[in-house]
Each structure stands twice: as structure tokens, then as C-alpha cells.
Amino acid sequence: MRQAIVLVLAALLIGLVGCTPKMKTNTISQFNAEYDRVKGQGYQIQPGDTLDITFFYTPEYNATSVPVRPDGRIQLSLVGDFPIAGMTPDQAAAELKKIYTKELKNPDLAVIVKTFGASAVVVQGEVRNPAQIPLIGNARLLQIISQAGGFLPTADIRNVTIVRHSTGGKPLVTVVNLQDALQGVNPANDIGMLPGDVVFVRPLKMNNENRGGGMPVLTAPSAEPE
Known part of the structure; x- marks a missing residue:
């Protein structure tokens, strides 16, 4: 049941990102607070265990x-x-x-x-092997993406979307710049993962306004934090 809910959320997320170039998001601090809350509770038994x-x-x-x-x-x-x-x-x-x-x-x-049967993160989008990745230990976002085969050349690594629904209420959504994390500029963007998280790596977008000839310009969609 939990896995089915996660996959439905992944499908909805892909549709949402595809249709809406701008969306309100939660902060990384809110994600970290939820991570600490869940980890502080200890492991919660899930269907499939x-x-x-x-x-x-x-x-x-x-x-x-x-x-x-x-x-x-x-x-x-x-x-x-x-x-x-x-x-x-x-x-x-x-x-x-x-x-x-x-x-x-x-x-x-x-x-x-x-x-443990239900501890997994769904990774979709511009990665080599989109899949439901088993979550072991205190894995972080870049580690999970690596287990999904890593980024494709078409990946927009500046705008990676994560949905977290461990709150039991309205899901948390954030967009992180993993290029900064990879370069060590902002390692906090490599957030800790929780069971049921959904990760969507967007494709780079070609600027449709650049139609006057020459090479197309690749742009990244922006996000508005709450």
C-alpha cells in the first residue's frame, strides 16, 4: 500500500513539474526539521516488514x-x-x-x-536507472541518485525536486541545487533521505524564445520558496 502511494505521488509530481514552471516550495530547514523529527522517533514499522x-x-x-x-x-x-x-x-x-x-x-x-520491506526512495526523471531505491542507513540525496545510475547529460542538476510525505499531512516539497552540493559550495543541499521520499530530476529546458538562429539556449525553470 505504501509503495503504491509513493508511486502515485511520483506520477503526480512529474505531471506537476511538467505543467508548472514555478511552484511554491518548502525550505531545506523545514526538510531538515522533519528529518530530525522522524529520526528522533526511531524506526516506525511499515507494511512489507x-x-x-x-x-x-x-x-x-x-x-x-x-x-x-x-x-x-x-x-x-x-x-x-x-x-x-x-x-x-x-x-x-x-x-x-x-x-x-x-x-x-x-x-x-x-x-x-x-x-525492512518499505524503506525506499523513488527516483524519477533524468537519471540512468529510474527506480525505487532501497534506503539503507543515513543515506543522503546524492548517494540515492548515484544508486539510480547517476545523472543523465540532460539533467538539470540545479533544480532537483524532492517530495516528502512522512508528516502524515500535507507533503513537503523542495527544490535543491545539487551542482552547488557537488562543488562543495552548499553541502547542506545534499539533504538526508527518509522512507517514502520522491526525487524528480528535471530535464534541461530549451529556451523557445531563441528562434533567431544559432544554437538554442538551455535554461533552468525557477522555483519560489515559501
Whole structure:
């Protein structure tokens, strides 16, 4: 489900960028604040993950390789369906302990993420291999683009658009100049990535006004920060 939402957002972003040369954007500071907020919360369980549920005093109820379904729920004995997506492992363990207290005398348990199925960034546009890139560790924007094969010669690396929807509300949108980041002029533009981020590398635009002969002029569309 989450992957489908991300791909829909990517399609909408491509259409938006293609139709609108100017759009209001968020600041890099807002992106960094959201990054710090999410990282501060710890990892949140997502559809596609698999979990191990370990009971310390009643191991007969242990559950291994439990899949988190697209609807964000898992199936457990004595509990049935449990909505776990969006919780940290510690939060999930605390909630399950409350439920199992009704059935077990010592329901101390731990929730461990065994495999991560939904941590990815979608990269589209003028890169060699547009794809959904697995997000490992504290990867940054240039690293993710490198994993997508790097920029094509037609890429407008001064105007790379990122959409972030981890807020749970209105997505954040920013446009960064990665040429500055590559040259070390403004390394802060190489922002940290979060699961579900969508990156769109625009193509360079040919100036249609230059029709008087000679070589066409390549220009980059501008963006207006909020």
C-alpha cells in the first residue's frame, strides 16, 4: 500500500513539474526539521516488514517472520488482527503487552524488525536507472541518485525536486541545487533521505524564445520558496 502511494505521488509530481514552471516550495530547514523529527522517533514499522515477536516467559507464543500486511496489520494468536504500522518496535511491544495481560500472567515481550520491506526512495526523471531505491542507513540525496545510475547529460542538476510525505499531512516539497552540493559550495543541499521520499530530476529546458538562429539556449525553470 505504501509503495503504491509513493508511486502515485511520483506520477503526480512529474505531471506537476511538467505543467508548472514555478511552484511554491518548502525550505531545506523545514526538510531538515522533519528529518530530525522522524529520526528522533526511531524506526516506525511499515507494511512489507517482517517481525519476530518474542515472549520472555511464555515462549510457546513466540511468532517468527510475521508479515506486516498492506493494511498495516499483523495476525497473532490470542490477539487476532493487530494494527502495528506506524509504531516503533517499543511502542508495539507496550501495546501488545496490554492486550496479552488479559490472557497471560507474564506477557513481557519484545518486537524485533527482522526485515525492512518499505524503506525506499523513488527516483524519477533524468537519471540512468529510474527506480525505487532501497534506503539503507543515513543515506543522503546524492548517494540515492548515484544508486539510480547517476545523472543523465540532460539533467538539470540545479533544480532537483524532492517530495516528502512522512508528516502524515500535507507533503513537503523542495527544490535543491545539487551542482552547488557537488562543488562543495552548499553541502547542506545534499539533504538526508527518509522512507517514502520522491526525487524528480528535471530535464534541461530549451529556451523557445531563441528562434533567431544559432544554437538554442538551455535554461533552468525557477522555483519560489515559501
